[in-house]
Amino acid sequence: MTEVEVFAPATVSNVGCGFDVLGFAIEGVGDRLSVTLRDQPGVEILSIEGAGGTIPRAPAHNTAGVAALTLLEGVGERNRGLSFRIHKGIAAGSGLGSSAASAVAAVLAADEILELELPSEQLLTFALEGERIASGGVLHADNVAPCLFGGFVAVRSLHPPDVVEIPVPRGLCCALVRPHIQIQTSESRALLGNAIPLSTAVHQWANVAGLVAGLFRDDWDLISRSLEDVVAEPVRGSQVPGFQEMKEAAIESGALGCSLSGSGPTVFALCRGPETAEAAADAMLEAVGKATGLAADRHTTTVGAGGARLLQVT
Amino acid sequence: MTEVEVFAPATVSNVGCGFDVLGFAIEGVGDRLSVTLRDQPGVEILSIEGAGGTIPRAPAHNTAGVAALTLLEGVGERNRGLSFRIHKGIAAGSGLGSSAASAVAAVLAADEILELELPSEQLLTFALEGERIASGGVLHADNVAPCLFGGFVAVRSLHPPDVVEIPVPRGLCCALVRPHIQIQTSESRALLGNAIPLSTAVHQWANVAGLVAGLFRDDWDLISRSLEDVVAEPVRGSQVPGFQEMKEAAIESGALGCSLSGSGPTVFALCRGPETAEAAADAMLEAVGKATGLAADRHTTTVGAGGARLLQVT
Numbered sequence: 001m002t003e004v005e006v007f008a009p010a011t012v013s014n015v016g017c018g019f020d021v022l023g024f025a026i027e028g029v030g031d032r033l034s035v036t037l038r039d040q041p042g043v044e045i046l047s048i049e050g051a052g053g054t055i056p057r058a059p060a061h062n063t064a065g066v067a068a069l070t071l072l073e074g075v076g077e078r079n080r081g082l083s084f085r086i087h088k089g090i091a092a093g094s095g096l097g098s099s100a101a102s103a104v105a106a107v108l109a110a111d112e113i114l115e116l117e118l119p120s121e122q123l124l125t126f127a128l129e130g131e132r133i134a135s136g137g138v139l140h141a142d143n144v145a146p147c148l149f150g151g152f153v154a155v156r157s158l159h160p161p162d163v164v165e166i167p168v169p170r171g172l173c174c175a176l177v178r179p180h181i182q183i184q185t186s187e188s189r190a191l192l193g194n195a196i197p198l199s200t201a202v203h204q205w206a207n208v209a210g211l212v213a214g215l216f217r218d219d220w221d222l223i224s225r226s227l228e229d230v231v232a233e234p235v236r237g238s239q240v241p242g243f244q245e246m247k248e249a250a251i252e253s254g255a256l257g258c259s260l261s262g263s264g265p266t267v268f269a270l271c272r273g274p275e276t277a278e279a280a281a282d283a284m285l286e287a288v289g290k291a292t293g294l295a296a297d298r299h300t301t302t303v304g305a306g307g308a309r310l311l312q313v314t
Numbered sequence: 315m316t317e318v319e320v321f322a323p324a325t326v327s328n329v330g331c332g333f334d335v336l337g338f339a340i341e342g343v344g345d346r347l348s349v350t351l352r353d354q355p356g357v358e359i360l361s362i363e364g365a366g367g368t369i370p371r372a373p374a375h376n377t378a379g380v381a382a383l384t385l386l387e388g389v390g391e392r393n394r395g396l397s398f399r400i401h402k403g404i405a406a407g408s409g410l411g412s413s414a415a416s417a418v419a420a421v422l423a424a425d426e427i428l429e430l431e432l433p434s435e436q437l438l439t440f441a442l443e444g445e446r447i448a449s450g451g452v453l454h455a456d457n458v459a460p461c462l463f464g465g466f467v468a469v470r471s472l473h474p475p476d477v478v479e480i481p482v483p484r485g486l487c488c489a490l491v492r493p494h495i496q497i498q499t500s501e502s503r504a505l506l507g508n509a510i511p512l513s514t515a516v517h518q519w520a521n522v523a524g525l526v527a528g529l530f531r532d533d534w535d536l537i538s539r540s541l542e543d544v545v546a547e548p549v550r551g552s553q554v555p556g557f558q559e560m561k562e563a564a565i566e567s568g569a570l571g572c573s574l575s576g577s578g579p580t581v582f583a584l585c586r587g588p589e590t591a592e593a594a595a596d597a598m599l600e601a602v603g604k605a606t607g608l609a610a611d612r613h614t615t616t617v618g619a620g621g622a623r624l625l626q627v628t
Contacts, residue, residue, distance in 0.1 A: 020516045021523055154523035156540060164527050164536065195509045199452075201545070205519035206335045210470035212526040213478050222478065226470060231515075 001313050004113045005034040008105035008308040009150070010090045011097035012174065012261045012268050013142035016227035017207035022166075023142035024152040026174065027305035029096065030089050033064065033105035035113050038081035043068045050088035063099040064106035067130030071110050074126055075118065082110055093182030095262035097143030103130030104147045104308045112310060121161045124148055128158070136186025143262065150307030154212065169218040171273050172303040175255065175281035177246060178266040179288050180295045183239060188263035191235050203230050220256060220272050227257030227270065240264040242288035249287035253280040274300065315627050318427045319348040322419035322622040323464070324404045325411035326488065326575040326582050327456035330541035331521035336480075337456035338466040340488065341619035343410065344403050347378065347419035349427050352395035357382045364402035377413040378420035381444030385424050388440055389432065396424055407496030409576035411457030417444030418461045418622045426624060435475045438462055442472070450500025457576065464621030468526065483532035485587050486617040489569065489595035491560060492580040493608045497553060502577035505549050517544050534570060534586050541571030541584065554578040556602035563601035567594040588614065 009030040015022040038044065043059040059065025064084055072078050084106060090098040107126045111118050127144045141155040145163045156162040210226030213219070237243045240260065250258040250269035254276045258269040267284060271277040281298040288296050323344040329336040352358065357373040373379025378398055386392050398420060404412040418441045425432050441458045455469040459477045470476040524540030527533070551557045554574065564572040564583035568590045572583040581598060585591040595612040602610050 018519070018523065021520045154520065154527060156520045156524035156536075162524070162539060164524050166523075166527060192512060194512055196512050196515055198506060198508055198510050198545075201510055201515040201518065202334045204515065205332070205522040206468065206470045208519045208522045209332065209335055209468035209480075209526050210476070210478050212523050213468060213480060213530070216527070216530040222470075225476060231512075 001113060003034055003036050003314045004109045005032060005311040006105050006109045006112070006308060007032050007311050008101040008108070008147050009305060010101060011143045011146045013097060013140070014229070014232055014260065014262055016229050016257055016259050017204050017211055018142070018154070019204070019229065019232045020140040021142055021155050021208070022153070022211070023146040023155070024303050025146045025150045025305045025307055026176070026299070026301040028301060029299060031098070031101040031105050032087040032089065032311065033102065033109055034085045035109040036083045037113060038083045040081045041079045043072070043082050043084065045084045045086065048086045048088060051092055055088070055092055061133070062102070063130035063134055064102040066133055067103035067127045068106040068110050070129040071107050071126040074122070075116060077114060080114060082113070084109070091178070093184060094178050095183065095260060095264045095266040096176070096178070097147055097262065099134035100127070100131050100143030100147050103127040104144055106130065108148070108308050112313065120148065124161045124163070134185055136189050138189055146307065148307050150305060152215065152304040166212060166215050168215050168304050169220065173271045173274050173277035174301050174303050175250065175269040175271060175277045175284060176261065176266055176299045176301070177281060177284040177288060178297055179240065179242060179292065181241070181265050183264050185263050188236055188239065192232060196231060200230055223270070224256040227259065229259050233259050236260055236263055240267065241294060242291040243267060245287040245291040246284040249283035250280045253283040255280045270303065315427060317348055317350050317628045318423045319346060319625040320419050320423045320426070320622060321346050321625050322415040322422070322461050323619060324415060325457045325460045327411060327454070328543070328546055328574065328576055330543050330571055330573050331518050331525055332456070332468070333518070333543065333546045334454040335456055335469050335522070336467070336525070337460040338617050339460045339464045339619045339621055340490070340613070340615040342615060343613060345412070345415040345419050346401040346403065346625065347416065347423055348399045349423040350397045351427060352397045354395045355393045357386070357396050357398065359398045359400065362400045362402060365406055368406055369402070375447070377444035377448055378416040380447055381417035381441050382420045382424050384443040385421050385440040388436070389430060391428060394428060396427070398423070405492070407498060408492050409497065409574060409578045409580040411461055411576065413448035414441070414445050414457030414461050417441040418458055420444065422462070422622050426627065434462065438475045438477070448499055450503050452503055460621065462621050464619060466529065466618040480526060480529050482529050482618050483534065487585045487588050487591035488615050488617050489564065489583040489585060489591045489598060490575065490580055490613045490615070491595060491598040491602060491610055493554065493556060493602050493606065493610045495555070495579050495608065497578050499577050502550055502553065505553070506546060510545060514544055537584070538570040541573065543573050547573050550574055550577055554581065555608060556605040557581060559601040559605040560598040563597035564594045567597040569594045584617065
């Protein structure tokens with residue numbers, strides 16, 4: 001084979017109470033990446049389309065580049081060389097796992113073209129190293145894991161990787177609205193500080209228990225009650241202009257719950273059924289426009305779409 | 315009716331990672347309580363057997379008394395009077411929900427003899443007020459809720475009460491060993507401090523997600539990996555002489571995991587099947603004797619037995 005092309009989906013992370021732990025893949029949005037072998041050792045990024053020139057092409061400063069370099073190093077293939085072309089379908093700094101998608105796409109494509117057949121846990125670990133440079137050094141896999149595996153997942157542990165698939169009720173959908181501003185994950189993380197009150201932490205893991213139970217037993221009311229995030233949203237919500245207005249609009253439209261995707265600015269609302277998701281997306285879009293005058297776009301999806309996959313091998 | 319007798323089971327709370335949230339009822343151990351109407355308003359406690367005279371009979375200082383007084387006040391029946399006799403089957407300060415059981419027994423018996431037919435959420439709220447005086451003022455319902463409802467539960471919220479039943483795999487058993495020392499919940503709670511590192515909190519709720527998922531899908535390995543408590547056990551474990559030795563002995567016997575029940579000193583080990591639970595209990599008992607010379611007793615049970623119930627009405 002001379003060229004491999006892959007797709008890696010956008011993801012919603014920090015799902016409600018599941019900060020750094022719960023994430024899911026969405027459909028219809030993602031990055032495409034193609035890779036060819038090159039004669040020189042190391043990684044080069046020949047082009048990045050769709051990001052308006054904002055993403056560095058230097059491999060050591062690019063999530064796909066770092067992930068691929070870590071893979072080459074990790075499997076003792078540092079004499080091999082890879083050339084990437086990246087087509088960004090996910091806006092950088094949107095809160096939809098843009099950096100994770102490129103990192104996952106890079107390791108999946110590298111694994112394929114080098115015919116390594118690495119176990120998925122190892123791909124996850126290499127992709128995480130790419131993600132690390134986007135998140136201020138704090139490792140979290142709630143974008144990378146659902147991007148790689150698809151579905152709705154809980155990341156129980158990073159060392160060693162332990163990713164738990166959580167089933168979702170049939171008809172669980174998601175409305176997404178992205179105001180056109182950028183938020184840097186690393187800066188947003190610094191806002192959270194290093195410690196939280198024990199009582200707040202208990203509140204959060206009580207909701208995590210409720211949310212996982214609600215998803216397993218198709219209990220829509222329990223899902224709705226449990227989505228509440230008392231850790232990140234109270235701090236980060238104010239960073240996103242119009243967030244409260246979007247949240248109120250989503251809930252009024254019948255959404256089960258509404259919070260920030262990743263560190264924002266994209267706001268997600270989980271909904272029962274596609275019609276409610278459409279209505280919530282419309283209402284949120286209108287609300288953010290009215291409250292802030294910002295341009296924004298909207299998307300709806302089922303929750304827990306497929307993960308990263310090969311598109312073609314030539 | 316002139317007399318009502320009820321039983322309320324012992325409970326394991328703080329199940330592994332589920333500090334203040336996850337608890338389950340055990341079989342074969344609990345408090346019995348009988349109630350009669352009295353002519354004067356208010357509550358009196360005529361006798362407390364089985365506790366060696368260590369539990370105050372003054373209603374305002376007794377968990378059953380406070381729970382019953384709160385109930386009378388809460389339902390506008392403060393002119394009614396109740397006389398209790400309590401037979402403690404659970405040692406006070408053992409970490410097995412002794413105070414919660416007496417409080418639950420009191421509200422269940424009061425509800426019956428006064429023919430109130432209160433909703434269970436209300437009984438829970440009144441029982442919690444009794445529990446409050448035993449826990450240093452911090453409300454937590456992971457003893458009261460499984461004691462009242464039975465089973466394995468997650469307490470998602472206290473205000474309003476939201477108790478989520480979690481199914482457990484068939485054959486999930488528990489070994490319990492209680493070294494003969496007492497630990498006051500209120501003092502043990504103070505040791506934990508008021509704040510925890512955010513990274514520790516994330517670690518804990520990642521395990522909560524894993525544990526709940528493991529219980530739902532009968533995934534014994536996932537249950538085992540997820541039981542780990544990184545919040546309370548590291549602080550409280552050293553309060554219980556021989557804890558590490560008991561834990562090692564339990565794991566060597568094949569237990570899925572081992573931690574403190576409540577704030578200890580009782581140590582619980584979850585096991586697959588009754589034979590493993592028997593072996594773990596034996597090994598833990600031997601280990602604590604060898605390490606500390608303390609007297610101790612052991613018990614084995616299925617996980618998630620029945621909740622509080624009427625024994626007889628005469």
